[in-house]
Amino acid sequence: MTADIKKQLELWGSCLAQKISFNEEMIQLYKDWCDDLVESRYGYPKKVVKTTPYIEEFFLKLGGDCTFQKRSPAVFLTHDVDYLYPTFVMWLKNALGRKRFSFACFGENYLASLEEYLKIDKDYIGGLSSHLFVAAPIRPLCWYQFCAHCLIDPSYEISSKYGRKLHELIQEYKASVGIHGSFFSLLHSGSFEKEKNILENWTENSILFNRQHWLNISNIDELKRLYRAGIRFDSSLGWNGVLGVRGGFLRPYPIYLGEDEVLWEIPMLLMDGVLFDELRFSEKDVIDKAIGSLIKVRDAGGCVALNWHERTRVSSYGWGQAYDKILEWCKKQGFLFYSSSNMIERIRDYEGKYIFKTN
Numbered sequence: 633m634t635a636d637i638k639k640q641l642e643l644w645g646s647c648l649a650q651k652i653s654f655n656e657e658m659i660q661l662y663k664d665w666c667d668d669l670v671e672s673r674y675g676y677p678k679k680v681v682k683t684t685p686y687i688e689e690f691f692l693k694l695g696g697d698c699t700f701q702k703r704s705p706a707v708f709l710t711h712d713v714d715y716l717y718p719t720f721v722m723w724l725k726n727a728l729g730r731k732r733f734s735f736a737c738f739g740e741n742y743l744a745s746l747e748e749y750l751k752i753d754k755d756y757i758g759g760l761s762s763h764l765f766v767a768a769p770i771r772p773l774c775w776y777q778f779c780a781h782c783l784i785d786p787s788y789e790i791s792s793k794y795g796r797k798l799h800e801l802i803q804e805y806k807a808s809v810g811i812h813g814s815f816f817s818l819l820h821s822g823s824f825e826k827e828k829n830i831l832e833n834w835t836e837n838s839i840l841f842n843r844q845h846w847l848n849i850s851n852i853d854e855l856k857r858l859y860r861a862g863i864r865f866d867s868s869l870g871w872n873g874v875l876g877v878r879g880g881f882l883r884p885y886p887i888y889l890g891e892d893e894v895l896w897e898i899p900m901l902l903m904d905g906v907l908f909d910e911l912r913f914s915e916k917d918v919i920d921k922a923i924g925s926l927i928k929v930r931d932a933g934g935c936v937a938l939n940w941h942e943r944t945r946v947s948s949y950g951w952g953q954a955y956d957k958i959l960e961w962c963k964k965q966g967f968l969f970y971s972s973s974n975m976i977e978r979i980r981d982y983e984g985k986y987i988f989k990t991n
Contacts, residue, residue, distance in 0.1 A: 637662050640888040647885050647983045648691045648700045661690055661880075666852075668869070668878050675847030675872035687880030688932060700883070703933035703982055706968040707926075707959075708898055708975050709753045709762035710867065712812055712843065713942045714786045715742055716794035721783060726948065730909060737948045743797055745945035748952065750805040756959055756969040761805040763972045764942075765843045765867075766790065766798070768830040769814035770823050777816050785814045785845060790834050799834070808972035810841030811863075818844070818854045825861045841972055843900070843939075844868040855887055859895045865975070867937045870900030873910050875921060877901070882934030884975070884983045896979055901925055901936035902958075904944055904951050918954045923961055930965050935978060 638654060640662060645652040652658065665687065671678045688700075715722055718738045726732040746764075753762035767786035772778050789795055802809060811831050817824040832839050842863045849855070849868045858866055869878045879885070879899060887895045902925060907918045929936055938958070945952035962969070970978065 636888060636890055643886045643888050643894065644687060645691065647883075648688065649985075650691045650694060652691075652694065657690075661687060665880055668880065669852065670850055672850050672871075675849075675868075675870070677871055677874060677876070677878075681871055681874055681876030681878065682880070683876050684928065685877050685880055685882040685932060685934070687885075688882065688934075700982075701931075701933045703883075703935075704966065704968050705926075705930045705933055705962075706935040706970050706974075706978060707929075707962055708867070708935065708937040708970045708972075709757065709959075710765060710843070710900075710937050710939050711746065711749055711762060711942050712765045712845075712939055713746070713767065713798070714812075714845075715943055716788045716792075716798060717742055719787060721787065725783075732948060734948070737946075740943070740946040740948060742943040742946065743794065743801065745952070746798075746942040747801055747805075748945050749940065749942070749955070750801060750807055752956065752959070753807075753969070754805055756963065757971050757974065758969075759806070760971040760973065761807040763808045763810060763841065763975075764802065765810045765812035765841070766831060767812040767814060767845065768827045768834070770817070770826055772816050772820060772823075777819075781814065781816060786812065790831070795834075802835075808841075809835050809837070809839065810843065810865075810867075810972070811839050813842055813844045815845050815848050818849065818857055824857065828861055828863075838862065841865045842868065847872055847900070852889070855895055856889045856893070859889055859893050863895065865896045865898060865972075865979075867898040867900050867939075869897050870903060870937075870939075872903075872906060875906070875911070875925060882929050882932050882936055884935060884979050886984070896984075898975065899936045900939055901929070903939040904941055904955070907954075908949075908951055915950075915954050918951075919957045919961075922954070922958045926958070926962060926965075926967075930967070935970070935975075935983075 750761045769785045847868050884898045907913050940955045
């Protein structure tokens with residue numbers, strides 16, 4: 633067992649308030665986590681995914697102090713901001729992927745949809761609103777990556793009039809901002825760092841949170857790059873195309889990157905596009921499947937991220953009511969609702985309580 637693996641397992645044990653003794657089974661646990669990271673392509677699994685928090689379950693079997701189960705369950709309310717207004721590319725995606733051919737979508741107001749989410753989230757969180765992952769994409773120089781970028785990545789400019797309106801909404805509702813790193817940003821030297829710098833100048837705040845567009849992250853070197861760019865909290869490790877637990881935790885957990893560098897991962901458990909578009913669930917099935925997943929979070933005293941995109945309350949989507957019902961259920965079950973500042977406090981007070989260095 634290498635020193636880095638041992639350190640990682642120690643941190644996971646500390647996160648769960650558990651003292652551990654090392655064995656081959658624990659080494660396999662680490663390998664399973666690594667498989668969840670690298671056995672993916674653009675956030676889609678290359679293998680059968682696990683549906684339970686297998687790392688937490690392993691530590692439960694060790695016995696001892698299992699107080700982590702008694703923590704209040706919580707949801708981190710997040711929204712990826714992919715579009716500020718309807719575009720032809722957005723229409724084309726809907727036509728090809730969702731078989732929606734109407735041009736009426738060009739009259740829809742995506743920022744009004746986002747504002748509705750911010751209002752609702754602020755009521756649940758109290759005082760503050762949710763966390764927005766905002767993009768500041770830089771175009772790749774490679775021609776085929778540039779073509780893919782035009783189809784895949786957010787295309788708005790935060791310096792535009794729509795960007796100024798977004799900035800006003802963020803200030804009005806006291807929402808927090810993280811970076812929505814563009815699809816190829818971790819493949820090019822300096823691209824992610826430049827995007828982060830643009831966003832920090834726009835917000836006039838340090839950016840500590842990241843979620844890669846399309847959940848496109850698949851190796852430890854990319855996580856190291858996030859950390860060295862100043863990111864301390866990531867929420868990219870969820871699955872596209874399937875429901876499951878990526879990484880073995882239903883709570884924030886530390887990823888050891890070497891030399892006392894620790895990146896905190898906030899599992900992204902539920903995303904609207906996966907449920908509605910990729911799995912083709914009805915609204916009722918979306919609510920039922922989401923509740924089924926969140927029951928596991930409740931029973932584990934866990935804390936996960938929910939991700940509903942900015943535009944999905946408009947009529948061509950109509951995914952907002954499912955979101956409302958899911959939050960109503962969470963409230964009845966005693967869940968807490970988190971902004972980014974709540975999330976940081978949670979980690980410091982609970983998951984990071986026994987860890988000397990978290991940043």
